[in-house]
Amino acid sequence: MTPASSPVPALADAPASVPSDLAVLLGADEPVLASMSLDLDDALRFTFGRLVLTPRRLLAQYRGGAWQSWPLADGMRLHLHDHAGVGCLALDAPDARLVNWRYTLAQHADAARLADAFAREQAARAAGGVQQGQPAADDTPREF
Numbered sequence: 001m002t003p004a005s006s007p008v009p010a011l012a013d014a015p016a017s018v019p020s021d022l023a024v025l026l027g028a029d030e031p032v033l034a035s036m037s038l039d040l041d042d043a044l045r046f047t048f049g050r051l052v053l054t055p056r057r058l059l060a061q062y063r064g065g066a067w068q069s070w071p072l073a074d075g076m077r078l079h080l081h082d083h084a085g086v087g088c089l090a091l092d093a094p095d096a097r098l099v100n101w102r103y104t105l106a107q108h109a110d111a112a113r114l115a116d117a118f119a120r121e122q123a124a125r126a127a128g129g130v131q132q133g134q135p136a137a138d139d140t141p142r143e144f
Helices: 105-128
Strands: 034-040 046-053 057-062 068-071 077-083 086-093 096-104
Antiparallel strands (some): 034 096, 046 057, 057 068
16 A cells, blocks of 8 residues: 655644644644545455545555555545455546555445545536535544
């Protein structure tokens, strides 16, 4: 997984619910729309990670390491699927798969909420280039 962008300037007054290591990466007008825990790595070993959606990008972190970022762009899709108890979110650009995130089915409801929020953001972007930037009532991040 190769990060597609670099961090943005720090935000001094980030919401208390956003971890400080993430808050320093978010722009002043970049709310967290949805998030989920990632509990499997690419080799399907148990781990701890986080996946976060903002109006601008998806951010991921595993085991307290560096955050990686994928800016949202027209034509991107986030696919949700599962097989044999392992869920997968796959981020695709129009011409290539960018990244996969794996999780146990215990995280499936949060993954579905994040995928729905992503679809709404992309639909708003396609409808006029204006991002909604507001979490739906059921997309409020549960915890980080």
